[in-house]
Amino acid sequence: MFYAGSKIANTMFGNYNVVFNDVLMDSCTIGNHTYIQKRTTLFNADIGKFCSIASGVSIGPGVHKMDGVSTHPVFYLKNTPLAKIYCDKxxxxxxxxxxxxxDVWIGEKAVILDGVTIGTGAIIAAGSVVTKDVAPYAVVGGVPAKKIKFRFEEREIDLLLKSEWWDYAEDWFDKNAYLMLDIEKFKLYLKELNNKN
Known part of the structure; x- marks a missing residue:
């Protein structure tokens, strides 16, 4: 589902996506069930399934060359869309x-810098600036973002990652969505599943 005012180019979507108003997106892949709230910009990113991206988020905003006399792109980018360029390559x-x-939740107005990897199950607090990779199921916040805590204990994180529940069939979710509300019930389900195999 796509709302008015969004500009999307060179992007592949999964199933059941929702893109709200005034989203700017280029060169991305978006997994099943991921939604993107209004006024968010995403460039050159691969985004998994079941992600929740709040409004005003910026993912992959681009970087400037910092080791030259000037940081301005007219000196190092031939195809930059500016009025005059001073380079031939x-x-x-x-x-x-x-x-x-x-299953990553990115809070309102967070910024995720280019080249960063956010692990499955992570939470990015509103207003954070993420400059480094974030471990799976970590909760991070601040400028620059730092780890606050992990959502679960290490063995539970390993269990969730190994389960790859985000790849389960749609009919599994239709029948078992209640398991997603309680980690203890989900762990019991996985234990019973392993006993059957």
């Missing part, structure tokens, strides 16, 4: 691919 890569795992 690109001598810097202004964007790196950003990777967001599955």
């Amino acid at each position: 690109d001598s810097f890569m202004p964007s790196k691919r950003t990777t967001i795992g599955h």
